[in-house]
Amino acid sequence: MELFSTINRGEFVINGFSNKDILSHLFPQKFSSIQDKRRASSKITRMISMLRAHGLIRKITKRYRYHLTTKGREILAAILQCQHITLQQLNDIAA
Numbered sequence: 001m002e003l004f005s006t007i008n009r010g011e012f013v014i015n016g017f018s019n020k021d022i023l024s025h026l027f028p029q030k031f032s033s034i035q036d037k038r039r040a041s042s043k044i045t046r047m048i049s050m051l052r053a054h055g056l057i058r059k060i061t062k063r064y065r066y067h068l069t070t071k072g073r074e075i076l077a078a079i080l081q082c083q084h085i086t087l088q089q090l091n092d093i094a095a
Contacts (some may be wrong), residue, residue, distance in 0.1 A: 003047055008076045016049050016065035
């Protein structure tokens with residue numbers, strides 16, 4: 001969920017986001033060693049690969065940056081909205 005809310009931020013709409021951008025938002029603390037930073041960066045790389053495989057983000061050509069696709073915006077908005085809605089509200093909508 002933290003990844004979804006991070007890549008859905010408004011600051012990434014125009015220029016997109018990179019692994020380094022996400023790393024600074026998800027892990028704001030300083031790393032104790034270079035290996036810890038590499039491990040965290042590798043984790044984000046795997047997450048980015050998964051998002052690309054599902055078609056939620058696309059790579060900007062000739063850059064190490066990514067954009068949310070239209071499908072990605074719709075799905076992430078729905079997922080993030082579901083966090084704030086109660087079961088009673090969902091039942092009222094379904095009825």
